[in-house]
Amino acid sequence: MQNPLLSQFDLAPFSKIKSEHFEPAFREALRQAKEEINKITENTATPSFENTIEALEASGEQLNRVASILFNLNSAETSTEIQQIAQQVSPWLSEFSNDLILNETLFARVKSVYETKDSLALSTEQAKLLEESYANFSRNGANLPKDKQEQLRAIDQELAKLSLQFGEHVLAETNNFQLTVLEESKLEGLPDDAKETAAQLAKEKGLEGFLFTLHYPSYLPFMKYVKDRDLRKEMALAFGRKGFQDNANNNEAIVLEVANLRFKRAQLLGYETHAHFVLEQRMAKTPTQVNNFLEDLLNKAKPAATKEFEELSNFAKEQDQIDQLQKWDAAYYAEKLKQKKFDLNEEELKPYFELSNVIKGMFTIAGKLFDLKFEEVDDIDVYHEEVKTYRVTNTEGNFIAVFYADFHPRPGKRDGAWMTVYKNQQITAGENSRPHISIVCNFTRPTATKPSLLTFNEVTTLFHEFGHALHGMLANTTYASLSGTSVYWDFVELPSQLLENWCYEEEALALFAKHYQTGEVIPMHLVEKIKASSNFQEGMQTLRQLSFGRLDMTWHGIDPTSITDVKSHEINAFKGTKFYPDVSENCMSTAFSHIFQGGYSSGYYSYKWAEVLDADAFAYFKEKGIFNKEVAASFKATVLSQGGTIAPMELYKKFRGQEPKPEALLKRAGLLLVEE
Structure with a gap:
């Protein structure tokens, strides 16, 4: 059987891949990668940057390509077979990673080069690669005695398995719930577009009436517009109990086990907590600095948030005699109040945000800023017929990247939006091998009578993910491991959050x-209404984000061994940031995929951290002009192209000429005025 995953491919051969191809592909790719490592360790020549560090960097490329395809499919177009394969190969990959890190001969060679670094006359990027290579070994157990290394192996394999299970459970819970409403009168307040989508979904499932799910394009309009409070409550409770029900998808034990295993792992490696381990390679550096940052913002935002909640509570009381606002009232009354204060209805905006128009405009903006052209093509293989593909060039006609875009929800796709990579940019043998970048979203589908009309929030989400994509596409480094978004996690959100500003x-x-x-x-x-309303309930939104950051730090910045109840721990973590009464049937941690499935453990604070950077950076654009070529060229040459080759703050200062000022964020958010 010819295996497309083992052929020499540039573009991922999606249409040729069958589930049964993955296992043999992983086995062979792992064999090749091990052989490449053996060549390094068996080399009798004196360890050098070229024969050790560069050789290590170049190893495992086939394995990385195959793994990127599998795990991206597992997020965007999964199936029972794909999930089983991911569960099967994750321990293999974990074992290989541990074998590499704990290979004494390999580490001895890396260490030998590292100890002579001052005499090697390395370039800035070479020096960074050497530093990162050494740290990867030293931070992950290479200096541990054998018995502790074996404990580390077991922990890493278990964590890989638990992360996959967590995600599978959340997806299953999302797909398992559906609410059917037979009488249209019960949907008072819901816009016609959302009703048409719900009717179409019901029809596709062979049901009468209107069908609603927990996927965002269905869930969010329901919570924002449906007047029936009992129906909103039913939907909100279903959304909030993902992974927190007495069924096979319960994630409580997984949350506790992951937190404890991460702590145990950090302790083995000589760190106080998992957060201490993670933050050593972040701009924030320590849990203390993160917690101080979160508390400082909390103190500045809370007065505004308190006033906003009082205003919302009074409004709901006036409107419908609501004595106590509940979580399922939040979006509904916020939208009503927003309409009243700014005479702005989200539905009034949607006809102006047709998906294909927004995409074209987004590409035009990228062209004006960064001299890029996007050509939609149909000769690039895709994993689903809905995926759009683009060939990206610069204004001189040079090839820059392949760009995939997948916009609408499906049962096999997890919720949310993200950017991912199928092939990293790197320079090999003098050739600049260009990247293959993808964004995956869950936006409102077209209906039988209307195209996909986006909410303004979906527009900003699209620009956000496209900002990440630009970071990947405009990468221009020698080494793949330092390319594109391979930067400190609290710096990676700068390009994405910066690009959102153009939406206003x-x-x-x-x-x-x-x-x-x-x-x-x-x-x-x-x-003018969009601008005027941009800071609507900014205090409450800030507190919400800060509460998630605090929850993350309470799982990872302390010794979690005494935590026995996920829900109780969460209630305690949210103290001081919550206005709505707790809902006993709901729990956030059990569906907090960012930190228990994604890469944001000890890093959720980075959204707010990067907001400080992006507010300061956009203030520079505003000062010079939002399409100023010099400012854009500087941002491209520093932040977007340099990847992780230079320390983030150095890159930022090269662009901005100074460190970021938090006042820029507070001013943009309207929080400085509250202080005064």
Whole structure:
């Protein structure tokens, strides 16, 4: 049987891949990778940067390509077979990683080169690769005695398995719930678009009436617009109990086990907690600095948040005699209040944000800023017919990247939005091998009568993920492991959050905010309303993000061995940041995929951390002009192209000429005014 995963491919051969190809592909790719490592360790020549560090960097490329395809499919287009394969190969990959890190001969060679680094006349990027290579060994057990190394192996294999199980459970819980409403009268307040989508979904499932799910394009409009409070409660409870029900998908034991295993692992390696281990390679450096950052923002945002909640509570009381706001009231009354204060209805905006128009405008903005051109093509293989593909070039016609975009929810796709990589940029044998980048989203689907019309939140999400994609596409480094988004985790959100700012600017909106029927550019009065409402409930939104960051740190910045109840721990972590009464049937940790499945453990604070950077950076754009070529070229040459080759703060200062000022964020968020 010819295995497409073992052929020499540039573009991922999705249409040729069958589930049964993965196991033999992993076995062979692992064999090749081990052989490449053996060549390094068996080399009798004196260890050098070239024969050890560069050789190590170049090893395992086939394995990395195969793994990227499997695990990206497991997120974007999974199946029972794919999930089983992921469970099967994860321990293999964990074992290989441990074998590599704990290979004494290999570490001895790396250490030998590292100890002579001052005499090697390395370039900045070479020096960084050497530093990262050595740290990868020393931070992950290479200096441990044999018995502790074996404990580390067991922990890493178990963590890999638990992470996959956690994600499978959340996806199953998301897919398992559906709410059928037979009478249209019960959906008072829900826009016609959302009703049409729900009716279409019910029809596809062979059901009468209207069908709603926990996927965001279905769930969010329901919670924002449906007047029936009991129905909103039913949906909210279902959403909040993912992984927290008495069934096979319960994640409570997994959460406790992951937290304890991460702590045990950190202790083995000589760190106080998992957060101490993680943050050593972050801009924030220590849990103390993270906690101080979160508390400082909390103190600045809480007065505004308290006023906002009082205002919302009073409004709900006036409107519907609601004595106590509950979580299922939040989006509904916030939307009503927003309409009243700013005369702005989200539904009024949607006709101006037709998905294909927004994409074209986004590409135009990237062209104006970074001299890029995006050509949609149909000769690139995809894993699902809905995936769009683009060939990206610069204005001189040079090939820059392949870009995949997958926009709508499906049962095999996890919720949320993310950017991912199928092939990293790197320079090998003098050739600049360009990257293959993908974004995956869950946006409102087209209906029988209308194209995909985005909410404004979906527009900013698209720009956010595209910012990550640009970081990957414009990478220009020698080594793959330092390329693109391979930067400190609390720096990686800067390009994504920065790009969101263009969604609020009249000059940018004129490029893509056009009525899908008439072609009319969004009227100025609506632009002004978008701007005026941009800080609506910013205090409460800030507290929400800070609460998630604190929850993350309470799982990973302390000794978790005494925690026996996930829910009780969570209630304690949220103290001082929550306004709504607790819901006993709900728990966030059991579906907190960012930290228990994704890479954000001890790093959720980075969203707010990067907001400080992005607010300061965009203030520079605003000062010089949002399409200023010099500022954009500087951002491209520093932040977007340099990857992890230079320390993040050095890169930022090269771009900005100074360290970021937190005042920029507070001013943009309207929180400085509250202070005064």
